[in-house]
């Protein structure tokens with residue numbers, strides 16, 4: 001399989017907030033109708049932010065990693081999906097978590113994305129719950145199996 005035409009790098013908040021917003025606003029606020037007050041929270045200032053860029057530098061994907069091991073705000077622009085960008089973002093987040101010795105990576109998966117996370121080694125560890133009007137389940141990286 002060819003490598004996806006994408007590069008992943010860490011992005012600094014707040015200096016690069018505009019680039020992160022240019023992905024997360026269309027995906028979460030516009031497409032998924034998450035209220036902006038919920039989308040942007042107190043974790044932004046301390047999170048490790050990842051940005052996926054096309055070869056021309058256009059931001060096309062984003063994710064963030066918290067010191068607790070929580071991965072979240074995984075987003076790829078609609079027109080760029082199913083091309084390996086999400087896999088590259090999540091792989092980069094897992095690598096950083098491993099390098100920093102963070103607690104076992106976990107996330108609150110939208111139910112529609114559970115299959116995506118399973119492919120990356122996560123398993124469901126909790127019951128379904130609602131957040132921002134969207135059904136979620138907690139998933140955790142299975143490290144010994």
Ligand SMILES: CC(C)(COP(=O)(O)OP(=O)(O)OC[C@H]1O[C@@H](n2cnc3c(N)ncnc32)[C@H](O)[C@@H]1OP(=O)(O)O)[C@@H](O)C(=O)NCCC(=O)NCCS
Nearest residue numbers: 074075076081082083084085086087109110112113115116
């Ligand atoms: C979930 C998301 C980040 C995946 O990004 P992506 O760049 O499309 O993912 P990839 O191309 O790396 O997908 C890898 C594989 O998972 C599959 N996949 C991707 N999203 C999926 C989903 N929602 N359900 C099932 N499978 C999915 C892809 O088809 C691909 O399989 P393939 O290699 O056989 O084609 C993207 O769909 C997205 O931004 N969705 C909207 C926001 C969202 O729901 N974020 C998750 C919040 S928990």
